[in-house]
Amino acid sequence: MKITPLDIRQKRFETVMRGFARPEVGAYLELIAGEFEEVVKENIALKEELKRTQARLEQHQERERTLQETMVTAQRISEDLKDAAKKEAEIIIADAEHQAEKIVHGAHQRLVQVVEDINELKRQRTQFESQVRSVVEAHRKLLETFAAPTFADRDYARVEDNVAFLSQKKATSND
Structure with missing residues (x-):
């Protein structure tokens, strides 16, 4: 049971x-009632102050929760952005490596083609040199053939000798 200042007074x-x-008891009871009334008012004021403080505390706690959620969300977004950037970088690197492989493969094919072309040109040069040697050799043999006395040349020389001999004979017989 709660005692109020009015209970004390009555x-x-x-x-x-x-x-x-x-009179002394009445005065003492009046004094106690007054003090008790002050304590009750102070208690009510303190309870109201406590309610306001609790309300502010709840607001601060709510703000803190909101800030923590915001920080967690921001951190998650940051990690998501990092992951997305990392994945994009990996894709770009993979694409660049693929392009580099294509370029290297193309250069290698071009190198193989150039080597094949050089070998073909060497083969053609060797074949051409061989053909020129054959032609030169054939012409040299032909020239040697023309330079060497032939059967006809020997016969012609004999005929000339015979004509000269006969001409000389005729000239001596006519003399």
Whole structure:
């Protein structure tokens, strides 16, 4: 049961002989009621202050939760962005490596083609040199053939000798 300042003020005691002095008890009860009233007012004020403080605390706690959620969300977004950037970088690198492989493969094929072309040109040069040697050799043999006395040349020389001999004979017989 709660005692209020009004309860203290209205409290009446039985009178007995040789009891307490009424004015003194009444004054004391009035003093206690006044003090008690002050304590009750202070208690009410403190309870109201406590409610306001608790409300502010709840607001701060709510803000703190919101900030923590925001930080967690921001961190998650940051990690997602990092992951996305990393994946994009990996894709770009893979694409660049693929392009590089294509370029190297193309250069290698071109090198193989150039080597094949050089070998073909060497083969053609060797074949051409061989053909020129054959032609030169054939012409040299032909020239040697023309330079060497032939059967006809020997016969012609004999005929000339015979003609000269006959001409000389005729000239000596005519003399």
